[in-house]
Each structure stands twice: as structure tokens, then as C-alpha cells.
Amino acid sequence: MCSGAIRLAIVVWSIGCLSTIMAHRILACEPSPGHSHWNVMSAVLESLVAVGHEVMCVTMHPATDRLAAHPNYTHVDMSSMAIGSLQTARDMNYAHVMKVFRSNAFMVGLATARALYVCKYLLDMPEIRDILDGRGPAFDAVVMESLHSECMSALPDRLGVPAIYVIPSPPVNWMPVATGAPDHPSYLGAMLSDRPTPVTFGHRLANALVYAHTTLVRWYNDAGRDHRWPEHRHTMVFVNTHHSVEPGRPMGPNVLEIGGIHLNRPLEPIPRDLADVLDSSNEFGVIVFTFGSLVAMNTLPDDVLDKFKIVFSQLPQTVIWKYENDTMPDKPENVVLCKWLPQRAILHHPNVKLFISHGGMSGVYEVVEAGVPVLGMPLFYDQPRNIQNLVDLGMALSMKINNLTHTALSEAINRIIKDKSFSENAKRVSSLYRDRPMTPSESVVYWVEYLIRHGTEADIRPLSADASWTSHFMLDMCVAMVTALLIIWFVTRAVLHVALNKSIQSDVK
Ligand SMILES: *[C@@H]1O[C@H](CO)[C@@H](O)[C@H](O)[C@H]1NC(C)=O
Ligand SMILES: *[C@@H]1O[C@H](CO)[C@@H](O)[C@H](O)[C@H]1NC(C)=O
Ligand SMILES: *[C@@H]1O[C@H](CO)[C@@H](O)[C@H](O)[C@H]1NC(C)=O
Secondary structure (H helix, E strand, O other): OHHHHHHHHHHHHHHHHHHHHHOOEEEEEEOOOOHHHHHHHHHHHHHHHHOOOEEEEEEOOOOOHHHHOOOOEEEEEOHHHOOOOOOOOOOEOHHHHHHHOOOHHHHHHHHHHHHHHHHHHHHOOHHHHHHHOOOOOOOOEEEEOOOOOOHHHHHHHHHOOOEEEEEOOOOOOHHHHHHOOOOOOOOOOOOOOOOOOOOOHHHHHHHHHHHHHHHHHHHHHHOOOOOOOOOOOOEEEEEOOOOOOOOOOOOOOOEEEOOOHHHHOOOOOOOHHHHHHHHOOOOOOEEEEEOOOOEOHHHOOHHHHHHHHHHHHOOOOEEEEEOOOOOOOOOOOOEEEEOOOOHHHHHOOOOEEEEEEOOOHHHHHHHHHHOOOEEEOOOOOOHHHHHHHHHHOOOEEEOOHHHOOHHHHHHHHHHHHHOHHHHHHHHHHHHHHHOOOOOHHHHHHHHHHHHHHHHHHOOOOOHHHHOOHHHHOOHHHHHHHHHHHHHHHHHHHHHHHHHHHHHHHHHHO
């Protein structure tokens, strides 16, 4: 009892010391309007303020409760920028979303143009101009999202402080080259490829085309900009992947996998009525069906909604469906509608047997953590590859929503629920995902402090990042070796020629 109290006092004292000794000022920028992007960035920032650092963040998203409540967090609102498709949107019309994100080829150009626009807007804000001109507060590091343009690199570059890039998705196209990691489309799936691991000739051809297209579009849009990925040694990328879910790829020490960092938050409470549905389910359990926050399910085409309703009505399970109306025409008896789901808490309920999902990154980590099998219906962007990862791990099946039939849908649902291998694999992946030396939050805090502590001495950039392409492909070596071989060949020939001539002449004599 007494020793416990002493130990507690020591822990409290040492935490107090740590936070007073190491408190840093961090400038954060999340210029993207996507909720899922803010979900990752806010979790990173929550980790930093929780250990005593001061954070100032420029974003158009409202601060999360944990950030807003924190005395060392300052919110700079850039929502004045929100125009057209650059708004923080929720529950959007399905047809509209599918039109905006109609193809990944189209997405690349749009995403690069948008990234440049929001970045320029941000750099021109009075608060940021003051900081860049030395009139504002000083900062020890910059934490920012920079997805499809290098424009944001201006900030850490001008301030001369460590740069930390937060990528809320799998690695984007510029990242491997900038961090010195190998980037080979022969075995590494491009982020906008449907497949994380290209296997057949067809996959690899498609992947190579996506890779070439992304590279060209980004190069064209971003070419001639003032700012490039900083040459500093104290530059790091936090990427929202984890090797239990995403195929392992070569990365230097300047890349940190923070996959699922938003799970550092406590589980939200489940509302009473939903908890009753979950607790009182029959032995067949519950299916959870949602396409996340971006798409309003009540705007799905009627024929698609009808297929879901007909198939669900024939199932013995209860279906909890994220749906934006209180009522639904012809709603099956076993369907429970809910406008908003505390999704992660629900997935942890032991009666949940299946998650039907679009494959957004946040939901993928929530379902992996909970160990529940998935029926994926990816809509756009990184979702097809996110779902394909789960299919490759044996914990999911994937279907195209625009090619849905009653039979295929009902077969897929029944197969995942009856074939125990899906839930066994989900549990296996979950235990691999949870087994880590440090939580993603702890790693984030450690590495941000490490970069600030050591500055440019923090030499975490692989040598490959500095190698010229001639030395990377050993062209100079090849030239040297071929030259050497040629010299040896010519010299030998000349020597033999002279020697032979001499012996012929002496024979003649
Ligand atoms: C806020 O930051 C200061 C240092 O700037 C630190 O001493 C203090 O502990 C922090 N407060 C909290 C609640 O973390
Ligand atoms: C569903 O809600 C939307 C608004 O979110 C409304 O326009 C529509 O009429 C509602 N439909 C039904 C069937 O209640
Ligand atoms: C459409 O669905 C059918 C039956 O489920 C399947 O055989 C076919 O491959 C699907 N087509 C596409 C383009 O996904």
C-alpha cells in the first residue's frame, strides 16, 4: 500500500519533470478538408499536447474535444478558405461523390491542384506570414500534412526546424523518393492502384501505368515551385500504415508507421438503445453496415438500396445500418437504423459478426483492432487497396457496389459468417496489430522529441536519398568496368600481335 503510494508519487513527479524539461512549441498544419485526414492529424496532436508540448494548429476542422479542452493547444481557423469541393463535408450525395471522385486517374490531377491551392492559401494567412517573417511566436518543429504537393515544405524550410510530414493514407507517390526508400512498381503497389501487391502480369501492367501517370501529373503540377522536400537530415514522415495490415515495404529510419493512431482515444459510450440491440441479439449476432461519414446512405440509388433491403430481410442476423433518416421505406424487421454510430465501440461488442464497409482507412484500423471480418464495397481513392489488403489477409471479401446482385451479396455475407476462417484470420491479424513495442502515440512523441533534441545531428536519412541516379544504377561502375575490359582486350591483342609477328619473323630467318 505504502510502497504503491511512493511509486505513484515518483511516477507523477517524473512525469512533471519530463513535461517541464522537454516542453516544445510545435506548429501544425492540416490544410485538407477530409475528415479522415483530420482524424489522423488530431490524434498525432493529441499525443503531443498530452505529454506537455504546446501545439498551434492551422486547419479548417473544428478542434477535437480533447484538443479544445487543453490549455496548451491553440486553434487557428482557416475555414474561410472553404469553397466548392474544399469544404469539410459529411453525408454527401452518393451520385455527387462518385462524380467528383469518378476515377483515380482523374483524382490525381484534382488532388494535386487542390493541395497546391490550400497550401498557398495557408502560407498567405496573416498568422503564418508573421511566423515566416519572424514576427510571430517561435516554433521548435513543424508537423504538417503534405499529400500531393511539396509546397508545404516552405514552412520548416524557412524556419530551419525539423519537418514532420503526416500522411493519413498509405505512402503517396513522392514519399519513397524523398525519403530514400526504394520505389519500384514491379512489386510495390501505387497508392491509387486497386492492389497493394501486384502479382499477375495484368496487375503489374495496371500498377506501372498508375505509377507513371501519378508521377507525371504530380511532376507537371508541382514543377517549378519554390519549395522542394527539404534536404535537412531532421525530416521525417509519419505514415498511416502498419505491417500487420499493409504488405511490408522497405523504409528508412526516417519513416514511422503510425497506422491506427486515432485508436489512442478511449472508446465512446454506446447509446442505450443500440447497446440493447447488441446485448439482446440472437445467437446469429449482429452485422454493422456503414459507408463512413462522407457518403449519405439515403442517397444511394433506389435499386441498390432495394437489393440491400431484400438480402438483409432474409438474414437471421440483426443489421445495424448507418442511415440518415429516422425511417426507411420497406425497412426489414431485422434492420436497425442509426444516423451516427460509435463504430469502434460497436465493433468491439462480442455479438458483432460482420462489418460491411467502404474501406476508409480509419474504419479499416478500427475493424482490425476489433478482429471482425469484413465485406468490403470500396468506392474510390485508396479504398480498393485498403480492402484488398484485408482480402489478402483472409479476413474479407470485396464486392463492387455498381455490380451488385441479390445472390452475390447474400452468398458473400453467408460465406464470411459461416466459414470460420474469416473470423479466425481477423482475430489473428488483430493480435499481430496490437503487439507493438510502443503505441503509435508514444512513437510519435518519442520521434518528434528526438528530432527537436538532436536537430541536424539526427541523421536518419538513408544514404539512398542522396545518391545520384548514375550512382544508384551503378552506371559509372558499369562504364569503368566495360572500359577496363576493353583496355585489357586491346592490350592483350596488341601484345599477342607483336609477339606472333616476332616469332613468325624468327621462323622465316
Ligand atoms: C503547458 O506547457 C507548459 C510549458 O510551455 C508546461 O509547463 C505545462 O505543463 C503544460 N500544461 C499541460 C497541462 O500540459
Ligand atoms: C430523408 O432525409 C432527407 C434529409 O436528410 C429528406 O430530404 C428526405 O425527404 C428524407 N426521406 C424520407 C423517406 O424520409
Ligand atoms: C459482377 O458480378 C458478377 C457476379 O457476381 C461477377 O462474376 C463479375 O466478375 C462482376 N464484374 C465486375 C466487373 O466486377
